[in-house]
Amino acid sequence: MPPFTTQELQSAIAELDQAIFSHEQWYKSLLRILISRVPAEPADLRPDAHQHCRFGQWYGNVSTALLRDHPAFISLGDAHEKMHVYARTLLQLVSDNKPVTTGQLDQFENALDKMRLEIQSLRHELSEVIQSQDPLTGAQNRASLLPWLREQQALSQRRGQHCALAMLDLDHFKQVNDKHGHLAGDRVLISTVQCLQAILRPYDRIYRYGGEEFLLCMPGTTPEEAREVAERMCHAVAAQRIQPNGSDHILQVTASLGVAMLDPSRSVEASIEAADNAMYRGKKFGRNRVVTEY
Known part of the structure; x- marks a missing residue:
C-alpha cells in the first residue's frame, strides 16, 4: 500500500x-x-x-x-x-x-x-x-521492522535477489529543536519523510528508527543501485527549503547515510548494525554524505 x-x-x-x-x-x-x-x-x-x-x-x-x-x-x-x-x-x-x-x-x-x-x-x-505507522511522519514504526526484514532476507536467500538497507540520520538535528522549537523539528521530520517517499518506489519501506534516524529497506536493489539512490536522497534532503507553520524562517538540513546489504549469511540485526556503522563513519568524515559498507 x-x-x-x-x-x-x-x-x-x-x-x-x-x-x-x-x-x-x-x-x-x-x-x-x-x-x-x-x-x-x-x-x-x-x-x-x-x-x-x-x-x-x-x-x-x-x-x-x-x-x-x-x-x-x-x-x-x-x-x-x-x-x-x-x-x-x-x-x-x-x-x-x-x-x-x-x-x-x-x-x-x-x-x-x-x-x-x-x-x-x-x-x-x-x-x-x-x-504499524509512526503517527508524526507516516513512516513505518519499529514494531514491524524486524519481521519485515526477516521476510525480505528469506526471499533474498531463496531467490538470490539483492536487498539494500540505508540508515539515514539528520545532521545537527538537535540544533533545529533548540533554536526553532520542537514544532519546527517535527515539520522537518515530516518534510524529510515526504522527500524520501518521492524518491523511493512504492514497495520500498521507510522506518522511523529513532528520533531523527530512519532505516530504509529497498528490495531488489543491487549495491550499485543502492549507492545511487542514497546519493539522490542525500542531495534531495539538502535541497529542501522547509518553512515551519507560522514562521518566517526557512530551514535547511542535511543527512548522513550508511548503506549495507541485507546479507543472508548474517543476522538481520547485524545488517542493520552495518548500515548504522557506515552512517556514523559518514558523520565522522564531515556529514552530508553517503558511506557504504562494501
Whole structure:
C-alpha cells in the first residue's frame, strides 16, 4: 500500500464505518420485508439495485483515494453486487406472494457473509497500517521492522535477489529543536519523510528508527543501485527549503547515510548494525554524505 498519513487512514476508516452502518440499516429493512411481507422498495427490485442503496451510492462516489484505489475495494464492490442479485430474487418472490425456499435464502446469506468478510478484511488492513505507522511522519514504526526484514532476507536467500538497507540520520538535528522549537523539528521530520517517499518506489519501506534516524529497506536493489539512490536522497534532503507553520524562517538540513546489504549469511540485526556503522563513519568524515559498507 502506498504511504498515507495517519489522518488519511483514520478518515478512510470513518468513511468505511459509516458505509457499514448504512448497509446494516438496509439489511434490517430487508428482514422486515421478508418476515412481515411489507412492500419492497422499488429500487431494490431493479437490476442495478446495488447502485441505489446507500452503501452502493457511497461505493460509487467514494471520496477517499486510499479506499478507491485499494485492491480489496474492487472485491468488495463485486461481493456487494452479487449479494444484491440474491436479495432481489428474494424480494421479487415476496412481491409476487410466492414462498422463499431455504436454498434461496442460503444463497443470499452466503453472499451477505462474503460481503461482510470483504468489508471487515479491508477495515482490518487499514487498522493494521495505522498501528504499524509512526503517527508524526507516516513512516513505518519499529514494531514491524524486524519481521519485515526477516521476510525480505528469506526471499533474498531463496531467490538470490539483492536487498539494500540505508540508515539515514539528520545532521545537527538537535540544533533545529533548540533554536526553532520542537514544532519546527517535527515539520522537518515530516518534510524529510515526504522527500524520501518521492524518491523511493512504492514497495520500498521507510522506518522511523529513532528520533531523527530512519532505516530504509529497498528490495531488489543491487549495491550499485543502492549507492545511487542514497546519493539522490542525500542531495534531495539538502535541497529542501522547509518553512515551519507560522514562521518566517526557512530551514535547511542535511543527512548522513550508511548503506549495507541485507546479507543472508548474517543476522538481520547485524545488517542493520552495518548500515548504522557506515552512517556514523559518514558523520565522522564531515556529514552530508553517503558511506557504504562494501
